Amino acid sequence: MIELKQIVKKYGSKRALQDVTVSIPRGKVIGLVGENGSGKSTLLKMMAGLLTPNSGSTTFDGQPITRRIASRVAYMSDTDDFYTYFTVQQLIDFYESQFEDFDMVKAKEIVQFLNVSLTSRIKSLSKGNRGRVKIAVTLAREADYYLLDEPFSGLDPMVRDDIAKGLIRFTDPERQSVIMSTHEIREVEPLLDEIIVMRGGRLIAHEAVDEIRDFYGIDATSWMVSLFKERQVERELGK
Amino acid sequence: MSIDFLPDKPIYQQLIDRILGDIMRGTLKAGEKLPSVREYAVEVGVNANTMQRVYKELEQMEITETRRGQGSFVTENQEKIMALRNEMKEQLVTTFLQSVAAFGFTTDEIVKCLQERGGEND
Structure with a gap:
């Protein structure tokens, strides 16, 4: 279980996270949604041990989260930061040398599932194929948690579909969790167990997707829109 | 998706x-x-x-x-499947009849309409 308690994170004088408390058990697929600058990426980096909070505590199975958590969680950044002169095979070999939980057999299987050639150089790949390679090397790790920053962003529908199917096929919801930030809520909703909504550095809602539909009779997208409107009205009334 | x-x-x-x-x-x-x-x-x-x-x-x-x-x-178990079919049929008809009543149609009117449609489809 990853637990964050009363996290505050500042970049200079700007507060990126304000009093965020959340627990993520194993075995869940969770969507992290909110506008740009709402704190999604910061929250993911915090869970990955890449950032330390100004105050509050972050723990993994009760132990404080440090950079060494990288051996248990697979973090995928929203930037393209591979050595572009590598071939796909060389990138896989590099990942294997860096992570103990990297599974070479699984890596080959995912790359094949996603139809990417092992001999292509990263720099010669299309944006879509770079997206496929990125998710392939991330999922090839047998991590407890996969933290994915915008895995679908800027990719065409074919690639998004492939990545979604790769996620379902190559993660085990009985013992692993996936937390992904996204703007494509409507599309991603069928993949999710829960949704966390961020706004202005605060966590404003955390709900099970089935319950949103059961209880409110609307899908996650409409629910989020109504949630934002509600906040707006509260603000205007000066609450 | x-x-x-x-x-x-x-x-x-x-x-x-x-x-x-x-x-x-x-x-x-x-x-x-x-x-x-x-x-x-x-x-x-x-x-x-x-x-x-x-x-x-x-x-x-x-x-x-x-x-x-x-x-x-x-x-x-074919009986289970038949029971399921009947149950679904009943549910469909109940919902349908509720709409029929809500719009003020008579059952006779609707039955007649269904028979005509049924004739076309057979």
Whole structure:
């Protein structure tokens, strides 16, 4: 279980996270949604041990989260930061040398599932194929948690579909969790167990997707829109 | 991502309805093996936990059965499938008749209309 308690994170004088408390058990697929600058990426980096909070505590199975958590969680950044002169095979070999939980057999299987050639150089790949390679090397790790920053962003529908199917096929919801930030809520909703909504550095809602539909009779997208409107009205009334 | 879900009903319920529909229409036959939870989840593009719940509820309805180490199968019990068909039929008719009444049509008027339509389709 990853637990964050009363996290505050500042970049200079700007507060990126304000009093965020959340627990993520194993075995869940969770969507992290909110506008740009709402704190999604910061929250993911915090869970990955890449950032330390100004105050509050972050723990993994009760132990404080440090950079060494990288051996248990697979973090995928929203930037393209591979050595572009590598071939796909060389990138896989590099990942294997860096992570103990990297599974070479699984890596080959995912790359094949996603139809990417092992001999292509990263720099010669299309944006879509770079997206496929990125998710392939991330999922090839047998991590407890996969933290994915915008895995679908800027990719065409074919690639998004492939990545979604790769996620379902190559993660085990009985013992692993996936937390992904996204703007494509409507599309991603069928993949999710829960949704966390961020706004202005605060966590404003955390709900099970089935319950949103059961209880409110609307899908996650409409629910989020109504949630934002509600906040707006509260603000205007000066609450 | 692969099938479109309605916005006002939980996804697992829509998947249960879809599989029940396949069984009632005979697309899935009595005794036929269902895909594994993971395979089916990938096919329709939903979370495997959701699909697990679908399979569990179908089993509780006794429409499918799980055989150890072999997977899930549609029941071979034709009575169960017939009972399901009848139940769905009753439900459909009840909802339909509620709308009929709400719009102020008489049952006779509707029956006549259905018979004409039925004649066209046969």
